[in-house]
Amino acid sequence: MAVIKVGIADLNVAVKPDTITTLGLGSCVGVTFYDSSKKIAGLAHVMLPSTELSKAAVLNKAKFADSALPELLRRMVELGAIPRRIQAKMAGGAQMFNFKDPSGQKSIGDRNIEACKVALRKLGIPLVAEDVGGNYGRTIELFTETGILEVRAISKEIKHI
Known part of the structure; x- marks a missing residue:
């Protein structure tokens, strides 16, 4: 069993028995x-x-909600996933610093959460669980055997969604 690591502004796929993880989700969202x-x-x-x-000049598709999620779906389908069977979970989108934007715009975390939900709706993929917002970072790991998403944060209970 391997643990596949996904970096910031990155994406990847995993097949049973491997797990897939990303560290340090602050305002970023792990989908x-x-x-x-x-x-x-x-x-x-x-x-x-x-x-x-x-x-x-060269677009990193994994960096943006509107390009990362369609690319992730494409890669999963290449491995044999059936789009109508795919479900989504997400975590992150925190507001890591307590300051007000003078323009009144939502925090980048809130905007990332919203953009990911819009992208999921466009793809027709249901969001079945989420652990988003707050003011703390998260690390997530998805277990391919069960589909359970483990969410870890400093000084917080481990969540399984």
């Missing part, structure tokens, strides 16, 4: 996809809500 019949999982560490925010 997981899971096909329970094929035991195929995917994880995207989404850093920003929209590709419209990209200033790079």
Whole structure:
């Protein structure tokens, strides 16, 4: 069994018996996809809500909610996942610093959460569980055997969603 690590603004897939994890979700959102019949999982560490925010000459699809989630779905389908069987879970989107935006705009964490939910609706993938918001970072690990998403945070109880 291998533990597949996903970095910031990165995504990857895993197949039973492997697990897939990402560390240090602050305002970023970790979105997981899971096909329970094929035991195929995917994880995207989404850093920003929209590709419209990209200033790079070459787009990193994994960085943005609107491009990461379709790419994650594509990679899972390549491994044999059936789109109608895929369910999503997500964690993160915290407001790590307590300051007010003078423009009145939502925090980047809130915007990431919202953008991920919009992308999921567009893909027709149901969001079945979430642990989002707050003011603390998280580490998540998805177990391909069961589809359970473990959410860990300093000074918090481990959650299984």
